[in-house]
Amino acid sequence: MRIAAVYDIHGNLPALEAVLQEIYKAGVDCLIVGGDVIAGPLPAETLTLLQNISIPTRFIRGNAESELLRHIAGKEPGGLSERADKQTYWLAKNLTENHKQFLSGWPSTYKLKIKDHGNVLFCHATPLSDIEVFTRQTPLKKLRAIFGGQDASLAVCGHTHMQFDRNIGELRILNAGSVGMPFGHTGADWLLIDTEIVFRHTDYDLSKAAERLRQSNYPHVEDFITNNVLQPPTETKALAMLSQLETLTAAKE
Numbered sequence: 399m400r401i402a403a404v405y406d407i408h409g410n411l412p413a414l415e416a417v418l419q420e421i422y423k424a425g426v427d428c429l430i431v432g433g434d435v436i437a438g439p440l441p442a443e444t445l446t447l448l449q450n451i452s453i454p455t456r457f458i459r460g461n462a463e464s465e466l467l468r469h470i471a472g473k474e475p476g477g478l479s480e481r482a483d484k485q486t487y488w489l490a491k492n493l494t495e496n497h498k499q500f501l502s503g504w505p506s507t508y509k510l511k512i513k514d515h516g517n518v519l520f521c522h523a524t525p526l527s528d529i530e531v532f533t534r535q536t537p538l539k540k541l542r543a544i545f546g547g548q549d550a551s552l553a554v555c556g557h558t559h560m561q562f563d564r565n566i567g568e569l570r571i572l573n574a575g576s577v578g579m580p581f582g583h584t585g586a587d588w589l590l591i592d593t594e595i596v597f598r599h600t601d602y603d604l605s606k607a608a609e610r611l612r613q614s615n616y617p618h619v620e621d622f623i624t625n626n627v628l629q630p631p632t633e634t635k636a637l638a639m640l641s642q643l644e645t646l647t648a649a650k651e
Contacts, residue, residue, distance in 0.1 A: 399512060403430045403520065403574045403589040405556025406460070409438025409616070410578030410627065412607035413586040414447065417577050417600045421453070424590060429453045430508065432556045433460020433522035436489055436501070437482075438578055439614035439622055445497045459504040460522040460557065461529045466490060467502060478529060478646065481618070488617060509550065514593050516551035523557035531644040533637060534562035534573075541566050554589065558640050560633070561587055561597045579626040581636035604628055 402421045407414050421429065429451070435444055437460075448455065459467075465475040465486045475486040493501075506528060508520045522528040524544050532541060545553060545566055552570045559576035572595065575587025586600045608623045616622065625631070631639065 399428065400424060400426045401428045401430060401510075401512065401591040402426045403432060403554050403591065404577050405432035405522070405574045405588070406434040406559055406576035406578060407431075407438070407444055408434055408462075408576070408578035408622075408626075409436060409441040409444050409614075410586075410607070410611070411440040411444050411447065412602055412610055413578045413600075413627075414444055416602035417586050417588050418447075418451065420598070420600050421588075426453055426590070428510075429455040430510075430520050430554070431455060431457045432520060432554070432574060433458050433504075433528065434462045434556070435460070436466065436493070437462035437485055439611045439616040439619050441489055442493055442497060445493070445500065449500065456508050456510075456520075457504045458508050458520055458522060459501065459506060459528065462486075462489075463501050463504060464528055466493075466498070470498060470502075478643070484617070492615070512552075512591060515591065515595075517549055518552045518554060518591070519548055519550040520554045523555060525553070527647075528557070529647050531558055531640055531647045533558055533560065533640050533644070534564060535637065535641070536644065538566060541571070545569055545571065552595075554591075560636060560640075561589075563597075579622075579630070581631050582633035584628070584630060 465477045469475045469486050475483045477483045512518050524530045554572050559581045561575035562573045564571045574589035577586045580587045588598050590596045590598050
């Protein structure tokens with residue numbers, strides 16, 4: 399069974415389309431979509447594409463989906479910033495009722511038994527939170543507290559937009575990276591689980607993608623194009639930013 403895991407698409411439809419072309423070529427049997435699909439320029443179009451692909455697909459929600467669902471329920475979005483909350487209000491106005499209903503059925507985690515890998519846990523950030531941040535630099539002591547007691551031999555996550563591979567005793571933790579907003583380089587990152595597990599990277603036409611994204615009325619579209627598509631933050635800058643965010647999310651938990 400070949401499984402593709404795609405995380406953090408962030409409404410970057412051109413990036414998703416490029417990745418799906420490679421996924422179809424790879425003969426994937428199942429697709430796992432790991433949340434934060436909607437927080438970006440073309441959320442409705444991205445959801446519609448995912449709703450209509452021919453590969454059996456399982457979805458889990460990320461913090462962007464959770465924030466939207468809280469807002470729809472009449473609560474505060476509870477995003478990590480004022481900008482994130484404003485983005486949630488925009489999403490609520492720009493997604494159809496069909497899309498909102500679709501999102502409401504996504505669980506927070508998904509577990510699948512896979513030959514050669516045992517029980518595999520898919521979560522957006524951590525098993526208990528869709529906002530908690532950890533990176534390849536996070537101390538093992540903290541990771542043991544986060545992932546301890548999980549009935550899994552492999553955990554796949556996203557949220558921090560950087561691929562990595564870590565081990566906590568017998569538990570292997572992989573970050574699939576981001577399709578729509580990878581840190582450290584341009585293009586799109588995802589994960590292929592087969593007999594071996596392979597970090598995958600897909601390049602696509604960035605200039606054409608920018609043209610399509612500009613058709614959106616997303617309030618931060620030019621910033622998204624410049625700082626996430628054409629010139630993403632360097633690995634060093636991203637790790638520094640994530641370190642600050644790690645402290646912030648720990649305080650919110």
